[in-house]
Amino acid sequence: MEAKVIEQAMYDYFQLVGKTAIVTGAGNGIGKGIAKVLAGLGANVVACDIEADSVEKTAEEIRSKGLNVVGLYCDVRNYEDIHRVIQTAVDTYGTVDILVNNAAGCGGGVTVDNITEEEWMRLIELNLNSVYRFTMSVLPIMRAKKQGKIVNISSGAGITGDFSDPHYAAAKGGVIAFTKELAHELAKDRININSVAPGLVDTRMARIRPWEEEIADTLWHRAGQPEDIAYAVAYMASAASDFCTGQVLSPNGGAWMQ
Ligand SMILES: NC(=O)c1ccc[n+]([C@@H]2O[C@H](COP(=O)([O-])OP(=O)(O)OC[C@H]3O[C@@H](n4cnc5c(N)ncnc54)[C@H](O)[C@@H]3O)[C@@H](O)[C@H]2O)c1
Numbered sequence: 001m002e003a004k005v006i007e008q009a010m011y012d013y014f015q016l017v018g019k020t021a022i023v024t025g026a027g028n029g030i031g032k033g034i035a036k037v038l039a040g041l042g043a044n045v046v047a048c049d050i051e052a053d054s055v056e057k058t059a060e061e062i063r064s065k066g067l068n069v070v071g072l073y074c075d076v077r078n079y080e081d082i083h084r085v086i087q088t089a090v091d092t093y094g095t096v097d098i099l100v101n102n103a104a105g106c107g108g109g110v111t112v113d114n115i116t117e118e119e120w121m122r123l124i125e126l127n128l129n130s131v132y133r134f135t136m137s138v139l140p141i142m143r144a145k146k147q148g149k150i151v152n153i154s155s156g157a158g159i160t161g162d163f164s165d166p167h168y169a170a171a172k173g174g175v176i177a178f179t180k181e182l183a184h185e186l187a188k189d190r191i192n193i194n195s196v197a198p199g200l201v202d203t204r205m206a207r208i209r210p211w212e213e214e215i216a217d218t219l220w221h222r223a224g225q226p227e228d229i230a231y232a233v234a235y236m237a238s239a240a241s242d243f244c245t246g247q248v249l250s251p252n253g254g255a256w257m258q
Contacts (some may be wrong), residue, residue, distance in 0.1 A: 015241040017042030017043055020093040021237060022085060024076050024134060025103030027054030028233065029203030030153065033226025034100055034233050039067040041234055044093040048074035050084050058185045076103045076130035082137045095145070098237045099138045101131045101175075102153040106205045107165030120167045127171035131178065135193075151236045152179050153229075154197040154248065156212070160256050163209070172197070185244025192245045194236045198229045199252025219254030224252075 021038045026030035035047040039062045043079045049055035052073040059071025070092055074081040089096045091128030110119070131152055142148025157165065158172025179195040186193055200206055200214050202223040210257070215221055232251045236243050250258065 014234070015042050016098070016234070016238060018044075019097040019237075020044045020046065020089055020095055021098035021100065022046045022048065022089055022096055022131075022134075022138070023102060024048055024074065026058050026071075027051040029205060030198065030226045030229050031100075031102040031222060032058045033230040034102060035061060035069070035114050037227060037230035037234050038098070038100075038237060039069055040065075041238070043098065043237075044068040044089075046070050046072065046085060046089040046092070046096075048072045048076075050075045050079075058162045076101075076134055077125055079133060079137070082100055082134050086137055086141070087167050088204050090141070096138050096141050097147070098149045098151070099134060100151045100153070100233055101134055102236070103130065104153070104171075104205075107168040109164045109209075111164050112166045115167060121207055123165075123167040124174075126175040127168065128178070131175055135178075135182070139186075139191075142191050143196070146190045148186075148189075148191040149237045149241075150174075150179075150182075150191065150192070150193040152178075152195045153233075154195045156197055156199050156250065156252060157255060159197055159250070159258065179248070180246045187245060190210060192236070192241060194241070194244055195248045196229060196232045197248050197250045197252075198224060199250065199255040200224060201238065217255045219253065222253060224251055224253060 021043040023035045026035040026047035035045050039045045047058050055071040059069045062069040074085045152175050154175045155170040155172040182193045200223045228251050232249050
């Protein structure tokens with residue numbers, strides 16, 4: 001059989017060798033999938049999460065394959081933690097090239113009439129303000145070298161709304177608006193900032209409504225796996241997406257179209 005020749009120059013656009021990526025919320029679910037895929041493509045991964053044990057397990061899995069990773073505790077609501085993660089990335093790997101703002105929490109299925117203001121504030125703080133904080137904290141590094149990739153994980157809820165959790169939808173819609181606005185501001189520094197807005201993905205966060213009802217919304221009749229989202233993030237983190245900024249990419253099995 002004739003051997004297939006991979007054209008190296010094409011392949012190079014998608015690989016991440018020598019790049020350093022911070023992934024928040026990498027202890028479970030989609031963030032874990034993103035950390036594994038980025039590391040598999042050659043990136044030095046700094047995986048962080050508020051669940052120290054979970055993120056250490058992520059790091060162990062990646063390390064066991066001979067890939068580069070550091071696992072760190074980090075509460076993305078806390079500037080001290082954020083700065084420590086960034087400093088560790090710089091001390092260990094020399095810089096930060098890629099930031100994936102993935103960490104978030106869910107709303108628990110409340111409707112607008114029974115949500116408390118305290119709960120509204122809690123989720124906006126976790127799902128939107130933290131994206132602002134982490135982004136602002138890496139920008140000096142990316143601006144200095146006029147290069148960087150920021151990928152913000154939003155949600156279909158932030159585009160189409162959902163049956164419940166208006167605070168979650170507002171935060172995720174805010175993530176998209178923040179991404180688009182910053183795309184304008186950061187273009188002069190050659191920093192790409194994009195959003196990946198998943199549809200239903202089989203993680204602990206998604207198991208709110210009966211599963212059959214959830215799956216029925218997708219043309220593919222299945223939920224996504226973390227890797228389905230991670231591959232979209234990998235594209236947005238790679239040189240292949242250099243001409244993409246301010247965009248929203250939605251791996252969702254055809255649940256909605258934009
Ligand atoms: N699962 C879905 O169907 C779905 C759909 C659309 C969007 N999303 C988004 O995907 C992202 C990942 O969600 P998931 O489904 O993997 O959920 P998950 O609960 O499995 O993972 C979320 C991770 O974030 C971490 N985290 C929570 N609070 C944190 C904090 N203060 N500081 C640091 N880490 C914190 C958790 O410990 C956990 O590891 C989220 O942004 C979520 O909104 C998920």
